[in-house]
Amino acid sequence: MTPHVTQESLSRRASAAWRGLGARRIPFAVMLLAGACTVPMMVGAQVGGEVEADKDPADWVEREAGIPVTDQLTMEKCGTCHTPDAKGNLSRISWIRATPEGWSQAIKRMVKLNGLSIEPEEARQVVKYLSTQHGLAPEEARSVMYLAERRILDETNIPNEAVRQACASCHAFAQPMSSRRSKREWALLQNMHMSLYPTAQMAYERPDPAHAGDDDGEDGKKPEKVAKIALEYLAKAAPLHTPEWAAWQPRIRTPMLGGKWAVSASLRGQGRFVGEMTIQPKPGSNEFTTVTTLRSLDTGKTFTRKGSALAYTGFSWRGTSTGGSAALARPDDMTGTLRETMWFSPDQTFAEGRWYWGEYHEFGLDVKLTRALGAPVLAAAAPEALKTGTKGAEVHLYGADLPSGLTPGEVDFGAGVTVRKVTSASPNELVVTVDADADADAMPGLRDVSLRGAVLQKALPVYRTIDYLKVTPETSLSHLGGIKYGKGYEQFAAQGWSSGADGKPGTADDFVVRTVDADWKLDEFRTVTYDDDVSYVGKIDNAGFFTPGEEGPNPARRFMRNNYGEVWVVATARSEKDKFGKPLAARAYLVTTVPAYKRWDQPEVSQ
Numbered sequence: 001m002t003p004h005v006t007q008e009s010l011s012r013r014a015s016a017a018w019r020g021l022g023a024r025r026i027p028f029a030v031m032l033l034a035g036a037c038t039v040p041m042m043v044g045a046q047v048g049g050e051v052e053a054d055k056d057p058a059d060w061v062e063r064e065a066g067i068p069v070t071d072q073l074t075m076e077k078c079g080t081c082h083t084p085d086a087k088g089n090l091s092r093i094s095w096i097r098a099t100p101e102g103w104s105q106a107i108k109r110m111v112k113l114n115g116l117s118i119e120p121e122e123a124r125q126v127v128k129y130l131s132t133q134h135g136l137a138p139e140e141a142r143s144v145m146y147l148a149e150r151r152i153l154d155e156t157n158i159p160n161e162a163v164r165q166a167c168a169s170c171h172a173f174a175q176p177m178s179s180r181r182s183k184r185e186w187a188l189l190q191n192m193h194m195s196l197y198p199t200a201q202m203a204y205e206r207p208d209p210a211h212a213g214d215d216d217g218e219d220g221k222k223p224e225k226v227a228k229i230a231l232e233y234l235a236k237a238a239p240l241h242t243p244e245w246a247a248w249q250p251r252i253r254t255p256m257l258g259g260k261w262a263v264s265a266s267l268r269g270q271g272r273f274v275g276e277m278t279i280q281p282k283p284g285s286n287e288f289t290t291v292t293t294l295r296s297l298d299t300g301k302t303f304t305r306k307g308s309a310l311a312y313t314g315f316s317w318r319g320t321s322t323g324g325s326a327a328l329a330r331p332d333d334m335t336g337t338l339r340e341t342m343w344f345s346p347d348q349t350f351a352e353g354r355w356y357w358g359e360y361h362e363f364g365l366d367v368k369l370t371r372a373l374g375a376p377v378l379a380a381a382a383p384e385a386l387k388t389g390t391k392g393a394e395v396h397l398y399g400a401d402l403p404s405g406l407t408p409g410e411v412d413f414g415a416g417v418t419v420r421k422v423t424s425a426s427p428n429e430l431v432v433t434v435d436a437d438a439d440a441d442a443m444p445g446l447r448d449v450s451l452r453g454a455v456l457q458k459a460l461p462v463y464r465t466i467d468y469l470k471v472t473p474e475t476s477l478s479h480l481g482g483i484k485y486g487k488g489y490e491q492f493a494a495q496g497w498s499s500g501a502d503g504k505p506g507t508a509d510d511f512v513v514r515t516v517d518a519d520w521k522l523d524e525f526r527t528v529t530y531d532d533d534v535s536y537v538g539k540i541d542n543a544g545f546f547t548p549g550e551e552g553p554n555p556a557r558r559f560m561r562n563n564y565g566e567v568w569v570v571a572t573a574r575s576e577k578d579k580f581g582k583p584l585a586a587r588a589y590l591v592t593t594v595p596a597y598k599r600w601d602q603p604e605v606s607q
Contacts (some may be wrong), residue, residue: 023601057187066094137244147174149354150361197200215276271298317342332576359486372400378456384514416442469586492544533565
């Protein structure tokens with residue numbers, strides 16, 4: 001009779017194999033058997049007053065309360081290896097909470113490494129259940145939404161260099177922070193990394209970078225290893241049980257999102273959009289169909305999209321929509337298929353997120369939704385900004401259920417901006433004529449707009465001058481391609497900034513005024529002598545759209561190198577000038593690298 005094999009026993013077998021081999025190479029079969037919890041990590045742990053030093057985490061006693069698994073399909077598919085206990089907990093699973101992407105990734109790993117047999121629709125149902133009942137609270141998920149939204153940004157939330165080396169040297173720090181685990185589970189996750197990724201053990205064994213040059217630490221002992229520092233941090237910063245989760249669990253339900261939503265969106269290089277999304281729920285499920293109409297505020301062109309989506313945990317929207325175009329006119333054409341990732345507020349009155357596409361998800365609409373319930377809703381204001389001293393300017397306010405019969409005194413832009421008349425009104429657009437005082441009453445900054453109880457925060461920048469430029473994104477990554485692999489493009493924009501009320505650039509009261517028309521070029525980023533990256537990495541057009549070069553060795557280049565390289569992206573304003581009469585200019589840093597030859601994981605949980 002074949003003995004029952006559990007995740008715990010697999011971990012102990014792998015640990016024993018490691019001890020028996022000493023420092024010798026681990027057989028690949030052992031790594032596969034171990035799956036999610038293998039190579040032992042000799043880290044000490046204080047758990048419930050008992051010191052478990054020099055023990056493999058698989059041998060630690062789990063003292064934290066688990067989250068019982070109540071879904072029959074999940075118990076059927078996962079319970080073969082993840083053993084149940086008398087309280088309804090499944091080993092490992094009941095001590096982890098994660099996003100939809102995190103659970104999808106875990107199921108794929110179980111299929112690839114542990115032989116899990118599961119049909120796509122079954123996997124979909126398991127992800128639904130785990131993402132909802134073993135997911136994150138809204139507050140926990142919101143801080144890491146940029147990972148699900150496929151944004152590239154500089155993470156400023158990494159606490160120290162030791163945690164950076166342990167958790168963010170290979171992937172975004174948002175990856176571990178997209179889950180919550182017991183301390184034992186964080187330690188087992190470190191084990192999994194050391195078993196599957198050879199560089200992990202080397203990184204974990206390093207001493208604390210803050211004391212890397214010291215033989216002894218401040219207390220006379222050797223510096224702590226990176227693995228232990230990271231483990232202690234994660235156990236405190238991302239524990240299994242949190243006040244946020246305790247408060248959210250009784251509130252979890254199928255979200256009631258059906259109805260009309262006012263949409264405001266922006267796309268770098270193509271400006272701003274307004275419109276309406278109608279969400280139709282599928283009876284008895286957390287699935288929805290959508291019809292969205294968007295209108296460009298720059299060109300007036302209208303787009304209609306149809307889609308479908310899931311809402312996990314009561315607030316995590318993952319969807320797909322299409323504008324009906326099979327072949328795109330340009331890589332940044334938004335009429336094709338987009339992935340929709342959004343965070344809905346717990347009160348289900350607004351949402352924010354990103355609808356993205358592209359070979360590397362480099363194109364994306366930044367989207368905000370506001371629920372239309374019959375009362376006035378404000379979604380956007382145009383033009384982008386209002387200069388002090390302007391007389392008779394027309395300001396368009398967009399939204400839903402805007403009232404008719406408004407008087408000028410009912411529309412408020414704050415001190416120094418006077419509404420002279422209501423020019424026209426419809427349920428979705430209101431046009432008012434305003435004056436902006438030239439004196440101190442029209443204090444520069446981002447103004448709220450309000451009417452009859454509806455408030456649109458930071459809707460309209462009021463400025464005296466555009467004082468300097470910034471190129472966005474300030475740092476970016478593109479990928480060579482076009483022969484065998486797809487290209488990774490980048491769109492740049494020049495933003496005009498005000499120095500604010502204090503008149504000093506780079507201080508807290510600075511604010512973005514508007515997008516500035518600019519001329520574009522590439523300049524050499526001088527790191528390697530005579531490498532002439534500007535000639536090879538690609539081209540930028542006069543709208544700030546960068547197209548990378550082709551992948552593969554280039555015979556025309558020194559040493560037949562690929563067309564990779566580093567350059568400055570330089571924007572020079574066409575009309576905005578500094579106090580000396582010279583055009584304002586700014587630059588951003590661009591790295592063009594080789595294609596992503598291997599995609600390790602692409603969770604597509606909504607398909």
